[in-house]
Amino acid sequence: MATFLDLKNISKRFGGVQALTDVDLTLEAGEVHCLVGENGSGKSTLIKIISGVQPPEAGGVINIEGRSYTHLNPVESTRSGIQVIYQDLSLFPNLTVAENIAVGQHLGGFHPVDWAAIRKIAETAMARINVHLDLDAKVEDLSIANRQLVAICRAMAADAKLVIMDEPTASLTRHEVDALLSLVRELKKKNICIVFVSHRLDEVLEVAERVTVLRDGKKVGTYAAKDVNDKKLAMLMTGKEFSYDLKETDLSNRKTVLSVKNLSRKGDYKNVNFDLREGEILGITGLLGSGRTELALSLFGMNPPDEGEIKLDGKTLALKSNREAIDNGIAYVSEDRLTLGLVLEQPIAANAIVTILDKLKGALGLIPLGARESTVERWVKDLSIKVSNTGNAVKTLSGGNQQRVVLAKWMATNPRVLILDSPTVGVDILAKDGIYEIVRGLAQKGVAVIMISDEIPEVLYHSHRILVMRQGRLTGEFEPHKSSEDQIRVAVNA
Amino acid sequence: MHDLFQRLKRRHEFWLASVIAVLVVYLSIATQGFLTLQNLFDLLTSYAFLGILAAGLLVVLISGGIDISFTATASIAQYITMLLANKYGLDWFSVFAIAIIVGLVLGAINAVLIDRLQISSIIVSIATLNIFYGLLVFVTGGKYIYSLPSWFGKGIYWFEYVDAEEISYGLNLQILALFVMFTITWLLLNRTNIGRQIYALGGNREAAQRLGFNVFRLNILVYCYMGLTAGVASLIQAQLAQSVAPTVLVGKELDVLAAVVLGGASLAGGVGTVLGTILGLALLAIMQNGLILIGVSSYWSQFFVGLVILLSVSATALSARRKRKGNLIE
Numbered sequence: 001m002a003t004f005l006d007l008k009n010i011s012k013r014f015g016g017v018q019a020l021t022d023v024d025l026t027l028e029a030g031e032v033h034c035l036v037g038e039n040g041s042g043k044s045t046l047i048k049i050i051s052g053v054q055p056p057e058a059g060g061v062i063n064i065e066g067r068s069y070t071h072l073n074p075v076e077s078t079r080s081g082i083q084v085i086y087q088d089l090s091l092f093p094n095l096t097v098a099e100n101i102a103v104g105q106h107l108g109g110f111h112p113v114d115w116a117a118i119r120k121i122a123e124t125a126m127a128r129i130n131v132h133l134d135l136d137a138k139v140e141d142l143s144i145a146n147r148q149l150v151a152i153c154r155a156m157a158a159d160a161k162l163v164i165m166d167e168p169t170a171s172l173t174r175h176e177v178d179a180l181l182s183l184v185r186e187l188k189k190k191n192i193c194i195v196f197v198s199h200r201l202d203e204v205l206e207v208a209e210r211v212t213v214l215r216d217g218k219k220v221g222t223y224a225a226k227d228v229n230d231k232k233l234a235m236l237m238t239g240k241e242f243s244y245d246l247k248e249t250d251l252s253n254r255k256t257v258l259s260v261k262n263l264s265r266k267g268d269y270k271n272v273n274f275d276l277r278e279g280e281i282l283g284i285t286g287l288l289g290s291g292r293t294e295l296a297l298s299l300f301g302m303n304p305p306d307e308g309e310i311k312l313d314g315k316t317l318a319l320k321s322n323r324e325a326i327d328n329g330i331a332y333v334s335e336d337r338l339t340l341g342l343v344l345e346q347p348i349a350a351n352a353i354v355t356i357l358d359k360l361k362g363a364l365g366l367i368p369l370g371a372r373e374s375t376v377e378r379w380v381k382d383l384s385i386k387v388s389n390t391g392n393a394v395k396t397l398s399g400g401n402q403q404r405v406v407l408a409k410w411m412a413t414n415p416r417v418l419i420l421d422s423p424t425v426g427v428d429i430l431a432k433d434g435i436y437e438i439v440r441g442l443a444q445k446g447v448a449v450i451m452i453s454d455e456i457p458e459v460l461y462h463s464h465r466i467l468v469m470r471q472g473r474l475t476g477e478f479e480p481h482k483s484s485e486d487q488i489r490v491a492v493n494a
Numbered sequence: 495m496h497d498l499f500q501r502l503k504r505r506h507e508f509w510l511a512s513v514i515a516v517l518v519v520y521l522s523i524a525t526q527g528f529l530t531l532q533n534l535f536d537l538l539t540s541y542a543f544l545g546i547l548a549a550g551l552l553v554v555l556i557s558g559g560i561d562i563s564f565t566a567t568a569s570i571a572q573y574i575t576m577l578l579a580n581k582y583g584l585d586w587f588s589v590f591a592i593a594i595i596v597g598l599v600l601g602a603i604n605a606v607l608i609d610r611l612q613i614s615s616i617i618v619s620i621a622t623l624n625i626f627y628g629l630l631v632f633v634t635g636g637k638y639i640y641s642l643p644s645w646f647g648k649g650i651y652w653f654e655y656v657d658a659e660e661i662s663y664g665l666n667l668q669i670l671a672l673f674v675m676f677t678i679t680w681l682l683l684n685r686t687n688i689g690r691q692i693y694a695l696g697g698n699r700e701a702a703q704r705l706g707f708n709v710f711r712l713n714i715l716v717y718c719y720m721g722l723t724a725g726v727a728s729l730i731q732a733q734l735a736q737s738v739a740p741t742v743l744v745g746k747e748l749d750v751l752a753a754v755v756l757g758g759a760s761l762a763g764g765v766g767t768v769l770g771t772i773l774g775l776a777l778l779a780i781m782q783n784g785l786i787l788i789g790v791s792s793y794w795s796q797f798f799v800g801l802v803i804l805l806s807v808s809a810t811a812l813s814a815r816r817k818r819k820g821n822l823i824e
Contacts, residue, residue, distance in 0.1 A: 053704075074704075074706050075706060078706070086704070088700075088701075090698065090700070090701035090704050090705070091698065091701065092693070092694045092697035092698050092701060092702075092764070093697055093698065093764070094693060094696065094697035094764035094765055095690075095693060095694065095697060099690065103694065103705060104705075105687070106687040106690045106691050106694065106707075107687070107705070107706055107707070108687065110686060110687065110688055111686070111687050112685055112686055112687070113684070113685055113686060113687055113689075113690055
């Protein structure tokens, strides 16, 4: 294999912050290379240096196919065959597929547009990697997966020899990820080097040959993909060992909190039965569209079932709204609620009590400051949120702590049942660990938790029991200490 | 055939043209004077001013910006040009050159403020509208210029044709300028890389920057083009009015905006076509003209224009929402 890109002693400072320190990186033609690291580890800075958006500090050397540079600019980088596909894809939604793919034709000084050439370039690029899209469709009308194909075709049209993909799988379903990975194998055959920047490790390890780990701006090392697994990578990325053991937890003496019998809703799910005990963490996994979120919304009163019954503490519930669900002690935290459910400019205290303003309300509908303070303080302490002052804006907190504030907000309603839908999407390993810890703590206090996730390790290592949902039905039940990831994966994809 | 209709159905221009066709048929039956060569000729001549400005504003909207200072720009351009023409004689070429240069300079001021200070274009252009206009009224004392050079007053009249009732038609300065400016705008937007860069900029600004498009240069070009159209429009308006009044143009900017938005351009940027703008202008002109012909007080015309804009943007928003839903199900 020939070396395409060789970086030596790359450092970068932003003001007082050392973003990268003496990083070396070699990329071979035709290899699939993963670049992994926590938020702030220097991944994006390194990409910016390779794409010429930022120059490295003096002393760094960038070799591209034998040519040496001290720094690149975007034009040189593109001309050398380097293409970055950002997470947002950088497409033009208002333009057609053809024009997006051949948009490089519009660069340069004032000149006429050759529409025939643009179609030709787009057709050629699509043919090279065996993609079929309507050239005249507007990109805004395409699915996310197809938009990604357009972005990859654009890289092809620019004669890419190195394609860097930033979090390419973040918003794709499992099926679409598989399609993307087979496309990556196709690119590899054409001797193109592909760099994946990702934090969903299990997926990228399927196709990668080598993995480079960054931590705090330094390179931890480059490893052959077959020598590492996601557990080891997590250790390398964080410098911290995460061992979650699969031990049996006996909850048979705890009383049943939630009982779901023969629950059905046309088009969403059918004949769902399960019990949930006090202090239990029940993992529900399944593909996107398997009905898991619809089921959760029904339990939260937002998607009324057609048939069956939901019992809470033995009483039958007929929830008509989420307000009723909250009043009955059911809380639901959706994926985007956890990441977007905060008013970032507002103080931590105000965010934490927003769900219980009615309960705190005193005379004249005003909220007594004392009650507010004590409620906030209790949750800050219980969830070990690291704050200097609860009057500070939420945006001053780290991502992990922001998520704790969201949980605090829902815990303030004193739920009996807490439903978490994809609680760790887009969160890095350390913050994930913090969330798991909180969830365990809540369960120990007697809260019954339902954790919905499509990450199998997440449900396997952090629940007491796992239900698999497929095409609207519960098709499998697993006990962690008697199961493996593969067993569950087979059940999910069956 | 069915396929063609499916494609057409999704285009804003198709619906606009249908509405215009219905209006034209109705007005031809309901009124005497609507579908006559003379009325068509008069409409083109009197709406050329708005049309030329609409072409400029279309380019600004596509880039994701907005400009409402162009009527003040036009007022300054025509005042300076006519002062100089009265003093030094001049000819057609030089008056257009002067008006265009004034437009370009004032457009560049807008562009630099918007790009360098990163202030939203609506705020900048509200400010510059007031500054430009205030300065003009202060310096001129609001005085009209009534006497224009006689060659200018006579204008241009090609291919003249006089009918039996001794009414003459022909290609006059207004109609000529309107066609030239629409053609140039169409060529710019559809046949040059810079035009496509303007669409790209309006569609996804950050992506345009990452790709290496020079956003500052594009902004300069877009707002200067707006200035250029204001310069051209100002002269054909002065020629038609046979006078220059510093206070009559300001206030027309919302009519221009109405025509462009009716034509399907989006204030969010990236969307809009020359054909749409022509149709939007035509709809505006036919409505205003038609209401007068069927004897509705001209005070009502504004009411109807507002109503039609509201209906038009609601229809666009609804179909966009339906499209999004369709995508979800897919």
